[in-house]
Amino acid sequence: MTAAFLRTRAFRDIVVVLVLVFGVGSIAMLLAHVSPIVGFGALFDGAWGTKGEIAETLVQTTNLLFPALGIAIAFRAGLFNIGAEGQLVMGGFAAGWLGAQFPLPGYLAVPMVLAAGTLAGGVWGAIPGIMRARFKANEVIATLMLNVVAILLTTYLVTGPLQQGGANGSETGPLPKAAQLTHLFDTQLTWAFVLALVLAFVLRWVLQRTIFGYELRAAGDAPEAAKRAGIDLGRTALIAMSLSGAIAGLGGATIVAGALHRFNTGLSPGYGFIAIAVALVGNLDPLWIVVASVAFGMLQSGGIAMQAEAGVPKEVVSLIIGLVIIALAGRRVVASLRST
Amino acid sequence: MQAVDGVDLELQPGEIHALVGENGAGKSTLAAIAYGAVRSDDGSVEAVGVVGLVHQHFKLIERLRVWENVLLNREPRRGWAIDVDAARERVRALSASYGLAVDPDALVETLPVGIKQRVELLRELDREPSVLLLDEPTASLAPTEIASFFTTVGDLAKRGTAIMVVTHKLAEVIAYSQRVTVMRAGRVVASHLTSETSADEIAREMVGGEVPALAARASVATAPLLEVRGLSARSGTSVLDDATFEVRAGEIVGVAGIEGNGQTALSDALAGVAAFTGELVFAGTLLRASDTPASRLARGIRVIPQDRRHEALVLDWNVRDNVALGRQRTLGLAKYAGAAREVIERFDVRPPNPDAIVAALSGGNQQKIVVGRTLASSPKLVVAYQPTRGIDIGAAALVQSRLIEARNAGAGVLLISFELDEIFATADRVLVIANGKFVGSFDRAGIDRGRIGALMAGNA
Amino acid sequence: MNATLAAVMAILGLTLIKATPLIYAALGGVLSERAGVVNIGLEGILIAGAFTSVVVSGATGNPILGALAGVLAGMLLAAILAYVTTRLAVDQIVAGTGLNIAALAGAAFGLVLVYHQPGASHEVPALGRTGETVLVVLAFVAAGVLHLVLTRTPWGLHVRACGEDPSAADSAGIDALKTRFWAVVIGGAIASLGGVYLSLAELDLYSDGMTAGRGFIALAAVIFGRWTPLGATGAALFFGFFAALQFSLQRAGVPSELLQALPYLAALVALAGFAGRVRAPAADGVPYVRS
Structure with missing residues (x-):
């Protein structure tokens, strides 16, 4: 049993990831004249040291979990959604702007803010979905472009035609108290964390136990056979991309409603890209993605502490994550994805 | 899995040698080993000169021209560039020499299957093989094309090339080969001079018994x-x-x-x-x-x-989910397993396991x-x-x-x-x-x- | 009248300047994709070229050495991508995305190490007007040369064979994996010149985000150019024109973010209009595994 596990792909991947994290991390720390023991010590301590730091780790986990789940849905359907970053930004923008523009009473405010983010992300995901379904346009290039367009468009909107009072630079006005997510345990952690966990379980169930999930996986794993089995590939692509974008957009909304309490064009330090690594490490399985997002959430929160405490630039974390993505690009996920 | 096991086979120059067997008998694997594309675990292949192989599924590059395919990796050069005129000429000369007419500048994707096969053959002939292996060469040829194809092949044999034709079409074996070797389950089970055997005998040797009978046709009102x-x-x-x-x-x-x-x-x-x-x-x-x-x-x-x-x-999926494909909605998830068991039983699917991954099945x-x-x-x-x-x-x-x-x-x-x-x-x-x-x-x-x-x- | 003419000339001149890095990146992409490897990592290769050339120019005081170092860095990054996509047969798109993240973070990390400040480098000796002109002209020369290489030389034919059907190429005795590897690496060298141009010719420093998605635009240019060097160059000029237009309109008071988005929107529209009517090399993006 144990011996068999040692030979599995999953185990090999874990080893590769650990080697990259500690190997590359150590080299980078040495370059910055910091002992890896001190550097990693600061990282782990910064991620798990106090109640507040644990909460921050889980906040980062949440911020990665939403887009990673969205990416997993698209990838499972055979679609390379590289656009989670843009979808997250659009979701955050819609949540922030509407929340500040239309202050609703208590029970309605949070649902409206989250729904707005979900919808906006869904629309941003639907664009490449429609382009793919209608024109057979390659979704990779389209989503890459839309990432850039999302940042430029929201910057333009919040500094131009949709500028709000109380905004300072590229941001919206502040969210009213009613539209903010409640904190848990007196920390930065909010209900968004629980929402993301529930979503992971729901998506797992949808993928494995529903006909919709069956058809989505068929479209991804064998598009030609799926088409002949009566599955509408265009429709599936559109739904999968919209759903994928919607989940990323919901993530953007929770960042706005849970932490920033306003939309800011810099709200994501690349969550949508890091989430690709999370989804791959999680083998596109929503439950394993939860585990992976905790690991990457730790790197994110610990990285900031590492920069502050040990003087190692936090970009080291992104560097490692980029390398992890390269190393894990061989996972089965994408075997049949090229069909354009 | 062992596709080929302890096979001895000898090809003679000037002879068309047919290698027959059922699908999965190991004949294509044997051809690939002889060509050098697949490594054998044990034993050796000895050939005098170059071995050529014409694949059943053409190894032609559709969006390249005929001469580009025929001379790929053997392009005539002039300085740093390909000498295109010389390349065309070489293909024309080769065509003329073997009576295989084809336009050197045509894009392969525009050619009918029969012509594609000529291109495939020309490519191997350019290497002047002393041994030529033909894997199911007539699979996509019309009966009349088959005759002229074997005329060309017979010509080659007369020029001293040893030829092995891998096929399951017994009529062609009888009509065109001089010697025939029968394989079953990775082993050679019989070897004859073609003149001393018959299609019926070969068929029995291929199957290892009598050919199974089909279901009876009932008379039904249409x-x-x-x-x-x-x-x-x-x-x-x-x-x-x-x-x-x-x-x-x-x-x-x-x-x-x-x-x-x-x-x-x-x-x-x-x-x-x-x-x-x-x-x-x-x-x-x-x-x-x-x-x-x-x-x-x-x-x-x-x-x-x-x-x-x-x-x-969906090759990565199990039998159960594949049986449902096409009926995924009408059947309903709860009935997938039962439907799979029915098909497994009625069609004698092996292994009889609804959870087996389809890619692993024969x-x-x-x-x-x-x-x-x-x-x-x-x-x-x-x-x-x-x-x-x-x-x-x-x-x-x-x-x-x-x-x-x-x-x-x-x-x-x-x-x-x-x-x-x-x-x-x-x-x-x-x-x-x-x-x-x-x-x-x-x-x-x-x-x-x-x-x-x-x-x-x-x-x- | 004269003023209009001057404005038009200014836009055309600016088009050349804006198109040059795109041409380099797109040519690198064309070579790589004709061999069957989609290079999503072009953006990262631009970053590597831009960053490394600045650091080496600053350290040695010699911008030419800087430029060469930039090309080497681009090749090194491309070699990583080439290795994992050929020898390990991993997914090209995911690997390229990882490369972009690593390059961006690596450069940001490098800024702190070398210049002890985040965001941007110091100013370093640059290539100057002459260098800029040479790089602009060289971009077009590179397009012509790549066209000849792909259509006229044995290696070019082998590259195309590997992009169409690596297994058929392999059976003709061409080492498909090796051919793909070198096509990606040489493509990386060409693309990295785009990065060198941005940091050492158009400017004299590196700053985070200065490549601004040009690698992605270049990917679109590869498609609109139908995977040919000359076509991709034409597409790069088209996108360069939009970028130049942005500069001019900005002075007329049109908000800059919308204008910056213009080339991307143009690419999106063109992508929708073009798709389905052009055919990529048959094995483009498909990992080749020898059986």
């Missing part, structure tokens, strides 16, 4: 089911032009033709995945070009596609799943496109028997096949397709092999 008038369709490079025919409930209509003559367009138009013009009336209702594949399935039209690995199965067992799920949905019309391609004789007989039983039970079957024997063994009527057109129609009683062969070759 009724109108599918009427096709002026159907023109296109799918990829396959073109169907103005086809008019009928398939009645309770009959098997065979479509005889050589690969690449419009069969794919016909099958895809009926499946709802290719656009068409003309009239398709099915059970009294008009089918439209805008119909989805789902609507065809809902009407009871089921297609067994030609390429089971890509068009029919081609025959994969095809049983495809045919099994198709017939289990009580279809009104079954379009079976090469339903026994690449599977062993036992599995093929099972598939053909089940199609006959479906017909006996009142389904209409359109059997599109490149194997005339399969059509003659099962069909009530035979239609002949050539160059995208229907060129002949025969009742079971009036089947004329020679005439059908000539029509398939495009000689009206």
Whole structure:
């Protein structure tokens, strides 16, 4: 049993990831004249040291979990959604702007803010979905472009035609108290964390136990056979991309409603890209993605502490994550994805 | 798995040596080992000079020109550049020398299959092989082309090339080879001078016993089911032009033709995945070009596609989920397992495990799943496109028997096949397709092999 | 009248300047994709070229050495991508995305290490007007040369064979994996010149985000150019024109973010209009595994 596990792909991947994290991390720390023991010590301590730091780790986990789940849905359907970053930004923008523009009473405010983010992300995901379904346009290039367009468009909107009072630079006005997510345990952690966990379980169930999930996986794993089995590939692509974008957009909304309490064009330090690594490490399985997002959430929160405490630039974390993505690009996920 | 086990084989210059065996007997593997493309664990291959191999599935690059394919990696050069004029000349000279006419500048993707084979052959001939291996070389040739092909090959043999033809077509073995070796389950089971054996003997040696019998044909009353008038369709490079025919409930209509003559367009138009013009009336209702594949399935039209690995199965999935494919909604998730067990039992799928991953199954067992799920949905019309391609004789007989039983039970079957024997063994009527057109129609009683062969070759 | 003419000339001149890095990146992409490897990592290669050339120019005081170092860095990054996509047969798109993230972060990390400040480098000796002109002209020369290499030379034919059907190429005795590897690496060298141009010719420093998605635009240019060097160059000029237009309109008071988005929107529209009517090399993006 144990011996068999040692030979599995999953185990090999874990080893590769650990080697990259500690190997590359150590080299980078040495370059910055910091002992890896001190550097990693600061990282782990910064991620798990106090109640507040644990909460921050889980906040980062949440911020990665939403887009990673969205990416997993698209990838499972055979679609390379590289656009989670843009979808997250659009979701955050819609949540922030509407929340500040239309202050609703208590029970309605949070649902409206989250729904707005979900919808906006869904629309941003639907664009490449429609382009793919209608024109057979390659979704990779389209989503890459839309990432850039999302940042430029929201910057333009919040500094131009949709500028709000109380905004300072590229941001919206502040969210009213009613539209903010409640904190848990007196920390930065909010209900968004629980929402993301529930979503992971729901998506797992949808993928494995529903006909919709069956058809989505068929479209991804064998598009030609799926088409002949009566599955509408265009429709599936559109739904999968919209759903994928919607989940990323919901993530953007929770960042706005849970932490920033306003939309800011810099709200994501690349969550949508890091989430690709999370989804791959999680083998596109929503439950394993939860585990992976905790690991990457730790790197994110610990990285900031590492920069502050040990003087190692936090970009080291992104560097490692980029390398992890390269190393894990061989996972089965994408075997049949090229069909354009 | 051991594909080939302890095989001794000797080829002589000037001789055409046929290597026969069922699918999976190991003959293609043996050819690949001889060519050097596959490594053997034990034993050796010795050849005087260059070994050439003409693949069953051409190794041609579709979007390159003929000369680029023929001379790939052996381009004549002038300085840093390719000497294109010299390249053309070399291909022309080679063509002339072997009587294989082809335009050196043509794009391969624009060529008909027969010409593509010439290109494939020219490429090997340019290497001046002393041994030439031909893997199922006539699979996509018309009967008349086959004769002229073997004339060329015989010529080569006379010039001193040792030739091995891997094939399952026994008629060709008897007509054109001097020596024949029979393989079964990775071993050589017999070796003869062709003049001292017969097709029947070889067939028994291939199967290792008697060839299994097919299900009996019950006499059933037929009724109108599918009427096709002026159907023109296109799918990829396959073109169907103005086809008019009928398939009645309770009959098997065979479509005889050589690969690449419009069969794919016909099958895809009926499946709802290719656009068409003309009239398709099915059970009294008009089918439209805008119909989805789902609507065809809902009407009871089921297609067994030609390429089971890509068009029919999700290879990474288990048997259970694959059996449900096509019926995923009507069946309901709870019934997937039961449906899988039914197909496994009725079609003797091995291993009999609904959780087995389909990619790990043999081609025959994969095809049983495809045919099994198709017939289990009580279809009104079954379009079976090469339903026994690449599977062993036992599995093929099972598939053909089940199609006959479906017909006996009142389904209409359109059997599109490149194997005339399969059509003659099962069909009530035979239609002949050539160059995208229907060129002949025969009742079971009036089947004329020679005439059908000539029509398939495009000689009206 | 003269003013209009001057404005038009200014836009055309600016088009050349804006198109040059795109041409380099697109040519690198064309070579790589004709061999069958989709290079999503072009953006990262631009970053590597831009960053490394600045650091080495600053350290040695010699911008030419800087430029060469930039090309080497681009090749090194491309070699990583080439290795994992050929020898390990991993997914090209995911690997390229990882490369972009790593390159961006690596450069940001490098800024802190070398210049002890985040965001941007110091000013370093640059290539100057002459260098800029040379790089602009060289871009067009590179397009012509790549066209000849692909259509006229044995290696070009082998590259195309590997992009169409690596297994057929392999059976003709061409080492498909090796051919793909070098096509990606040489493509990386060409693309990295785009990065060198941005940091050492158009400017004299590196700053985070200065490549601004040009690698992605270049990917679109590869498609619109139908995977040919000359076509991709034409497409790069088209996108360069939009970028130049942005500069001019900005002075007329149109908000800059919308204008910056213009080339991307143009690419999106063109992508929708073009798709389905052009055919990529048959094995483009498909990992080749020898059986």
